[in-house]
Amino acid sequence: MKPILIRGGRVLSPANHLDAPRDLLLRDGKIAAIENQGKIRGPDADVIEAKGLIVAPGFIDIHVHLREPGQGYKETIATGTAAAAAGGFTTVCAMPNTIPVNDTPEITRWMQAPDRGASARVLPIAAATRGSLGETLTDYAALQESGAIAVTDDGKPILGDDVMLQCLRAAAKLGLPVIQHAEDTRMTGGCSMNAGALAFRLGLRGMPVEAESSLVERDVALVAKVPNAHLHVAHLSTAKALNAVRAARQQGLHVTCEVTPHHFALNEDRIGPYDTNAKMNPPLRAESDRLAMIEGLLDGTIDAIATDHAPHAAHEKEQEFDRAPNGITGLETALGLAIQVLHVEPTARHKMPLAQIVALLTARPAAALELKGRGTLTPGAAADVTIFDPAERWTFRAADSLSKSKNTPFDGSQFQGRVRYTISKGCIVKQMSS
Amino acid sequence: MRTRTPSRSPQKAAAPAFFDQPVEQPIHPQSAISANDFSVPEVRRILESADALEKENPLRRAHRLAKRRVALLFYESSTRTRTSFELAAKALGADTTLVSSLSSSIEKGESLKDTGITLKALGAECIILRSPWSGGPYVLARATGLPVLNAGDGMAEHPSQALLDLRTILQFLRIRSSAVNEKTLRGATITICGDILHSRVARSNALLLPRLGARVILCGPPALLPETAAGLAPNVTIERDCDAALRRSQIVMMLRIQAERLAGLQIDLDDYRTRYQANADRIAAHAPNALLLHPGPIIRGMEITSEVADGPHSGIAQQVHNGVPIRMALVLRALATRSAAKKGRRA
Numbered sequence: 041m042k043p044i045l046i047r048g049g050r051v052l053s054p055a056n057h058l059d060a061p062r063d064l065l066l067r068d069g070k071i072a073a074i075e076n077q078g079k080i081r082g083p084d085a086d087v088i089e090a091k092g093l094i095v096a097p098g099f100i101d102i103h104v105h106l107r108e109p110g111q112g113y114k115e116t117i118a119t120g121t122a123a124a125a126a127g128g129f130t131t132v133c134a135m136p137n138t139i140p141v142n143d144t145p146e147i148t149r150w151m152q153a154p155d156r157g158a159s160a161r162v163l164p165i166a167a168a169t170r171g172s173l174g175e176t177l178t179d180y181a182a183l184q185e186s187g188a189i190a191v192t193d194d195g196k197p198i199l200g201d202d203v204m205l206q207c208l209r210a211a212a213k214l215g216l217p218v219i220q221h222a223e224d225t226r227m228t229g230g231c232s233m234n235a236g237a238l239a240f241r242l243g244l245r246g247m248p249v250e251a252e253s254s255l256v257e258r259d260v261a262l263v264a265k266v267p268n269a270h271l272h273v274a275h276l277s278t279a280k281a282l283n284a285v286r287a288a289r290q291q292g293l294h295v296t297c298e299v300t301p302h303h304f305a306l307n308e309d310r311i312g313p314y315d316t317n318a319k320m321n322p323p324l325r326a327e328s329d330r331l332a333m334i335e336g337l338l339d340g341t342i343d344a345i346a347t348d349h350a351p352h353a354a355h356e357k358e359q360e361f362d363r364a365p366n367g368i369t370g371l372e373t374a375l376g377l378a379i380q381v382l383h384v385e386p387t388a389r390h391k392m393p394l395a396q397i398v399a400l401l402t403a404r405p406a407a408a409l410e411l412k413g414r415g416t417l418t419p420g421a422a423a424d425v426t427i428f429d430p431a432e433r434w435t436f437r438a439a440d441s442l443s444k445s446k447n448t449p450f451d452g453s454q455f456q457g458r459v460r461y462t463i464s465k466g467c468i469v470k471q472m473s474s
Numbered sequence: 475m476r477t478r479t480p481s482r483s484p485q486k487a488a489a490p491a492f493f494d495q496p497v498e499q500p501i502h503p504q505s506a507i508s509a510n511d512f513s514v515p516e517v518r519r520i521l522e523s524a525d526a527l528e529k530e531n532p533l534r535r536a537h538r539l540a541k542r543r544v545a546l547l548f549y550e551s552s553t554r555t556r557t558s559f560e561l562a563a564k565a566l567g568a569d570t571t572l573v574s575s576l577s578s579s580i581e582k583g584e585s586l587k588d589t590g591i592t593l594k595a596l597g598a599e600c601i602i603l604r605s606p607w608s609g610g611p612y613v614l615a616r617a618t619g620l621p622v623l624n625a626g627d628g629m630a631e632h633p634s635q636a637l638l639d640l641r642t643i644l645q646f647l648r649i650r651s652s653a654v655n656e657k658t659l660r661g662a663t664i665t666i667c668g669d670i671l672h673s674r675v676a677r678s679n680a681l682l683l684p685r686l687g688a689r690v691i692l693c694g695p696p697a698l699l700p701e702t703a704a705g706l707a708p709n710v711t712i713e714r715d716c717d718a719a720l721r722r723s724q725i726v727m728m729l730r731i732q733a734e735r736l737a738g739l740q741i742d743l744d745d746y747r748t749r750y751q752a753n754a755d756r757i758a759a760h761a762p763n764a765l766l767l768h769p770g771p772i773i774r775g776m777e778i779t780s781e782v783a784d785g786p787h788s789g790i791a792q793q794v795h796n797g798v799p800i801r802m803a804l805v806l807r808a809l810a811t812r813s814a815a816k817k818g819r820r821a
Contacts (some may be wrong), residue, residue, distance in 0.1 A: 230737050237705030243608035243630030243674060245737070313501075314609030358498075358587050358617070360607030362628070 041466060043067040045082040049090025049427065052395055053097055055403035055416035059395055064095060066423035069466040073419055090427055093460060094394065097402040097415050098130025098160075098424030101371065103194075103274055103298060103346035106132070106162070109147065110139025115351040115444045118157035120371070123349070123443040125159040125470040127371040128401075128459040130424035131414055132160050132349075135194045136167040143167035143178045145186035152187050159469040161424075163411070165190045168207045168218060172196045175203065180210050190409055192219035194274060195321075197255060199224065205262050208269040217270040217296070217409055220259055222281060223322065227251040232362050234308045234323040242314065244361060247323055253280035260288040260295060272408060273297040275348050277322035279332035286341050296408040297336075298346035301370060301377035302449070304333040310449060316357045316364035317449040320350065334382065337400060338390050344405035345397075347374050351445030369443045373436055375401070375428060376455025383430075384456045394430055423466035432458040499619035504808045507611040507624045509633045509682040514656050517686070521641060521651035523806060524799035532565065535802075540567035542809055545598035547589065547614075548625070549575045549605050554770055555625045555635070558797030559602045563805050565798070571598075586610060587617040594618045600808045603627070621808035623801075629672050629735065634804055635769055636678035638796040640686070642789050643725055645796075646765045659688035665719040667693040667750055668729030668777050670703055672736070675769040676729060677706065684709035693719040694750065697739055698731070716750050720760035727767040728752045728778045747776065754781040765789045 044066040051062040051074065063080045065073040073080055101124065107115035117134075124132050134151060136142035142151065148164045156162070166188035170176045172195070180191060191211055197220060198204045204220075211218045228247040233239050235246025256273055263269045276282055276297045288295040302320065307327045310318040318324055336342040350367025357364050378401070382392040406415030413421055438451035462470035505511065512520065527535060544563040548556055556572070563570045573593070575581065580589060586605070590613075593601055600621045603611050608628030615622040626632040644651065649658060664683055670676045670692050680690050684707045691713045692703050704712050713719040720726060731741060752766065766778075766788045774780050783790060 235702075237702040240671075240700060240702040241677070241706055243628050243677060313612045355585070355587075358613065359585060360605065360613055360628075361609045362607050 041068070043072065043082055043085040044088060044463065044466065044468070045080060045085040046088045046090050046095055046425065046427065048077060049093045049095035051095045051417060052398050053403070053417035054395055054399035055097070055406070056418055058417060062095075064417065064425065066425065066463065066466045069423050071417060071419050071421050071423050074417060088427065088461060092431070093427050093429050094398070095417070096398045096426045096428065097417050098426050098462065098464060099128045099375070099401040100131040100405045100411065100415050101129045101347050101349065101374070102133040102344055102405045102409050104132045104134055104349040104371065105137065105351065105367070106134045106151075107351060108138060108156070109150065113444075114353055117151060117162060118159070119442060119444040120349065120351070121158040121160040121162065123369070123371040123441060125462045125464065126442045126459065127373070128375050128426040128428060128462050129371055130160050130426065130462060130464040131163060131411070133163045133165050133189060133409065135165055136192065137172065137195050141167045141172045143170050143172070145179070145182045148183055148186040148188050160464055163187070163189045165192050165194070165219060167191065168193045168198060169203065174198050174200060177206055177210055180214055180216055184214050184216055189411065190217040190219050190272065192221070192274070194219065194221045197221050197223050197225060199226070201258070201262065204259065205265065208262055208266045208271070212266050212268040212270065215268075215410065217272045219272045219274050220255065221274045222252045222255040222259065223247070224251045224255045230362075232319060232323070233311060234325045236308070236326060238308050238311070242311070249278045249280050249325070249329070252278050252322060253284055256281040256284040260284055260293060263288065263293050263295060264291065268294070270294040270296070275300050275303065275322055275346065276333070276336070276342065277303045277325050278329050282332055282336045282341060289341065296343045297341070298344040298405070298408070299333045299337065299342050300348045301345060301374050302368060304330060304337065305377045305381045306330070306449065314361040315449065316359065316361055317368060317447055319361060319364055319366055320348070320368055321366035334390070337382065338392060342400075343408035345374060345378055345400045346405065347371055349443075351443050352447045353445060354447070357447045367447070369441065369445055369448045371443065372441055373448065373450045373453070373455070375459055376434070376436065376457050377450070379430060379457030380455045423463060425461070425463040426459060427461040428457060428459045430457050432456070434458045498616045501612065501615045502619060502621040504621040505611070505615050505623065506633050506804050506808070507615065507622060508631050509636045509678040511633065514654070514685055517637070517640070517682070518651060518654040520637060520800070520803045520807065521644070521654055523803035524641065525651050527802040527806065528799040535565055536567035538566045538806060539563070539809055542568045542599055543597045544568045544570050544600050544602065544805060544809075545593045546570060546572045546602045547593065547604070548572065549580065550626070552604055552625070554794055554797060555604065558794070559623070559625060559801045559805070562798050562801035565802055566806060568805065568809070586613050590614045590618040594620055600805065623804055623808055626674050628674065629677070630674050631678045632674040632769075633678050633682075634797075634801055635675050636682040637804070638793060638800040639679055639727070639767060639769070640682060641796045641800055642767060642793045643765070645792065646725070646789060654686065656685065657687045659683060659686040662687070662725065663689040663691060663723045664725040664727065665691040665693055665713075665723040666727045666729065667716060667719065667752070668698065669731045670694050670699040670729065672698070672732040673729050679727070680706045680710050691719045691723065695741075695746065697741060717756065717760045720756065720764065723761055723764055725765045725767065726752065726761055727769070729769070730771060730773050730777055743776070751777060751779065752782045753779040754785070757782055757787070763787070767793055769793065
């Protein structure tokens with residue numbers, strides 16, 4: 041494998057406070073050198089001219105559904121990670137709601153096996169309880185040993201106080217985060233969107249904000265009882281739950297959280313005439329909640345932008361709204377949405393700096409889930425690099441997506457900010473001509 | 475390790491047109507899915523068309539859509555709506571076919587999209603849909619590109635019912651169809667009372683009537699009438715006290731409690747009757763001259779008593795009667811070319 045010399049770009053690595061014009065040499069899957077421009081000689085290297093581009097650590101998505109094993113018609117690990125590479129992600133954390141549920145070391149190892157043909161690192165998140173049934177804990181030590189980086193029953197929240205307490209205790213001993221999809225499902229039966237006037241108008245049952253916030257509040261109270269416990273709140277969507285996370289942080293508790301691009305880019309009005317590509321869980325919320333998500337990103341309460349990439353086949357989404365499954369694809373639109381909504385749009389009075397956006401896609405998710413050595417550009421670190429043009433305007437076409445599924449509300453959307461190269465373990469896994 | 479080249483989607487060979495995957499189509503403009511689909515002038519034209527078609531010689535009328543194909547696709551039981559749509563289409567000369575969820579391939583798991591594509595392939599030019607799912611008509615309209623007439627979708631809408639209710643109200647107030655505009659119902663107050671939450675009739679009426687100048691009062695207990703309902707349209711308000719609402723109303727529409735959609739909601743029926751039932755005493759005390767409406771089916775002794783339902787101020791039978799002319803106008807609007815539609819109005 042030839043070394044790669046990335047020349048003339050603006051190197052942006054928030055983990056080590058690097059934001060400067062630098063050249064980067066990648067060799068043998070590692071970052072070999074980072075030097076002032078023109079200093080590195082790499083006569084044997086392939087050269088990437090990065091003038092005008094941002095050279096960032098490979099992006100990390102801590103919340104994706106790759107659908108394997110069991111639902112290869114929606115996505116496979118190969119197609120899902122190809123989409124990840126196209127979106128600039130070199131590391132993805134795969135949720136356990138596969139068929140069967142990933143609750144064993146065998147499945148955890150299977151997902152990471154070279155035979156899966158992944159174009160990005162797959163870090164499995166294992167089920168917190170057997171079959172994600174919320175009853176009996178899985179073997180956290182064995183799962184961690186086989187590569188699981190956290191536990192969760194994503195999509196099937198752990199409602200029982202006792203079970204959640206057991207999870208937090210068992211995970212705390214091993215330093216594993218417990219990830220909770222915060223939804224009190226006793227309040228959301230038959231619901232398919234956010235509660236409120238629009239749900240009433242559309243004749244759909246609505247999920248109240250409290251279904252999310254009350255479970256976050258309950259979980260925070262449990263974390264306070266367990267030394268060293270780490271709770272990570274998945275895909276936060278309401279101001280009320282965000283405030284619960286803020287309060288927990290102020291108490292000094294180890295509580296982290298993430299938000300999806302769609303929850304800071306869209307509100308419930310996007311549903312329009314029952315567009316199932318605007319149906320997800322948590323649902324798109326009111327405009328005030330959307331703005332609260334941006335506020336949480338700006339003030340640092342939110343640790344990561346995570347896509348909740350949730351591919352579904354066309355025939356599953358082309359149904360009546362209540363019957364269509366929840367979720368949208370997200371890997372290929374995350375950067376464009378982040379730059380467009382947080383950095384570019386004139387309504388964004390904040391104009392989030394690019395360095396902060398990069399941090400939310402790299403250093404901060406790595407820190408949130410304690411992925412040591414990832415999300416940083418330093419000599420000796422893995423050669424996971426994403427190079428993007430922060431100024432390029434482009435139009436996303438779902439038909440061109442590398443995901444097996446095309447369920448996205450952003451088909452035809454225009455974005456600023458496009459990935460040009462994705463380099464994983466020193467190999468170019470995605471190259472986009474301008 | 476390999477260096478991957480950017481993948482390209484394989485070039486597809488040109489296929490004959492009939493191999494093309496059905497793609498999503500725009501909603502046909504002559505569909506009737508929401509009460510908001512009609513502008514006020516369109517509402518007037520539909521009412522005028524209904525008047526004209528009702529008066530027309532049945533033998534001449536039967537030439538209007540002679541041998542055109544109309545499919546009725548019913549995923550829920552129905553007496554009034556199904557019969558009146560079918561009679562309406564037949565009165566215009568169309569061939570109709572009824573597909574219901576029992577006794578069809580829907581039982582075998584066929585999707586709404588595929589059922590729609592099948593009906594279109596069989597020659598259906600318009601589909602009348604009743605669906606238990608809110609928004610179902612949009613799925614069908616996008617899948618087929620045909621005009622879709624919504625005969626009730628989930629808790630969302632029932633626009634033809636709102637139009638026939640409007641016709642009944644105008645007849646009661648002695649207002650001619652040709653006079654319908656944004657101010658026609660100014661000064662009129664309509665109370666809709668009962669299970670608003672689950673009622674598509676309430677939603678369509680609350681969307682339609684205020685656009686003609688009416689005030690709509692929604693009345694019911696919080697469990698069946700959340701505060702968010704007031705956001706349906708301007709001039710829609712909530713009044714929990716049934717007697718107070720009745721005193722302000724010229725028209726009162728009672729609704730059934732939809733047991734099939736309660737989803738675990740517990741309602742104290744005795745208390746409900748005490749507070750909201752339209753009985754002779756309550757009507758005599760608070761709205762003795764009001765027109766009493768009910769979209770049916772009525773549950774006698776529950777939301778309405780027999781004295782009221784069968785009483786002199788009941789418009790319930792007239793509502794049912796108005797179903798056929800209104801639905802004739804909607805089927806004609808869906809299938810007519812522009813010039814034929816104009817003729818229909820002049821007839």
